[in-house]
Amino acid sequence: MHVLITGGAGFIGSHLVDLHLGRGDKVHVVDNLSTGSRDNLASHLDRADFHFTEADIVTWPSLDEAVGWADRIYHLAAVVGVFRVLERPIDVMATNIAGSERLLRAVDHCGWRPQVLLASSSEVYGPRVDGCLREDMDLIVQADAPPRWNYAISKLADEAFALSYARTKAIPVTVVRLFNTVGPRQRGRYGMVVPRFVSQAVAGDPLTVFGDGTQSRSFTDVRDTVQMLDQLAGCATTDGLIVNVGGNHEISINELAERAIERAGSSSPVEHLPYEVAYGQEYVDIPHRCPDLTRLHGLIEYRPQWTLDATLDDLIARVRHREGAS
Template identity: 60%
Template sequence: MHVLITGGAGFIGSHLVDLHLARGDKVHVVDDLSTGSRSNLAHHEGNGNLRFDEADILTWQYLDRAVAWADRIYNLAAVVGVYRVIAEPTKVLAVNIAACERLLRAAREGGWQPQVVLASSSEVYGHNDEDILHEEQDLVVSSRAGTRWGYSVSKIADEALGLSYAQRFGIPAVVARFFNTVGPRQIGRYGMVVPRFVAQAVRNEPITVFGGGLQTRSFCDVRDTVVALDAVATSTGRDTVVCNVGNDREISILELAQLVIERAGSRSTIEHVALREAYGEDFEDIRRRRPSLARLRTLTHFQHRYSLERTIDDLIAIERTRMQEGNDGHRTLVRTQSERAA
């Protein structure tokens, strides 16, 4: 199979590269490296089945050619992370929506109908009062989210574009709503909570919990996420589907901080930081975010392999190795014990 991955040098994208190359697929990665890193793909150097282009898909002149080559396209190119979303609200809308539309237009004009997998987000559910979020629920855009609302708007727009191109032009679309993906190669620089907690715990620094800490999230290991994503795309075939992708185990941010301290054997204390101090603006954080996985399991019979504890242990090991090597970089090529055993 020919697989095109936009944003393929990033956190989730590079794990998709691992998965498809391990199967012998031919993979073409396009990434502008604004948040991704070539080091995430360095362990595939010399693999003739991998091609990499450093490019912005908003302006890349060879996008039509790459799309026409592909059997499946994963669109992961986006501005992500709370810090970046708040700092660059206009870029979020321009990049996330326009890049997706250009990709879909290339698929329509190419005369070939590749399957397009669009990375959406649990953010599209907004401030929803339901305890469990399922795909049939109304999507919510709320001003209570502050300037963060732009990210959810961009993902809702991407979903609408994908479903419209599927209905009007017959391009099969998989809309995957990710729920807090975590794991190796993720960095805390842009607001991702788990790598930030792990780095603080390993260094015995205070763990900073933004807000009250009672807000809950459901974390899924990236190595499970990419397997589930591929399984949905494979099972769907030429059909179009919207599907939650994640883990339905729920944990509060305060409990997460305590769990990381415990797993690391850390002397860290927990400090609460107001949202305004953390992000530079006030907003009402989403109270709960737990997915219904009924559709995912019906489509694929998928079973998770990685518990949150196992993921945290792997991240702690990576962080300790980075400290021992004196590497201040934000990426690591260390293979965890879990990856070697997989």
């Protein structure tokens, strides 16, 4: 199978590269390296069955050719991370929406129909305070749409484009709403909490909790996420599908901090930072976010194999190995 991965040098994308090359597929990655890294692909760069292009999906001149080559496309290219979303609200909207529409237009023009999996986000649910979030729920956009919600709005627009192309152009598409994926290669500098906590715990530094820490999330290891994405891509339909992808075991950020300290055998204290201090501006957080996985489990057989403790242990060991090698 020929696999095109936009944003494939990033956290999730590079794990998809590992998965598909490991099973004998040919993979082409395009990434502008704004948040991705060549290091994530270093072990593959000299392989004959792998090709990497450094380019922006919005302006890449070879997009049509790459789409026409592909049997399956994972569209992950986007401006991501809370810090980047708050710092570059215009780029978030322009890049995320234009990149997705350009890709879908190229698929329509390529002369045949590869499977398309488009990455959306649990952020599209907005400031809901419901229990588990279902794909058929009404979505909420906060009044005046502060920059905090630009990412969610861009992903919602991407979803609308994907479903419109599926239903009017017969493109087989699955839209996945990702919930808090964690694991190797994720970086804390863009606002991701788990790698930040792990690095701080290993170093013995204070764990910085943004807000009061009572907000809760459900975390899924990236190595489980890519297995689920692979199976879902095979379910792509011209009716269009929207599917939550993640785990449904919630943990508060305070509990997560304590868990990281415990697993690292650390004596790090926990410090709480007001959002205005952490992000440099007012920030509206979500009290809890957990997916309803009924639709996911009705479509695929795979179930996550990694527990949160196992992921934390693995990440702690990797940080210590890097520090020992430096």
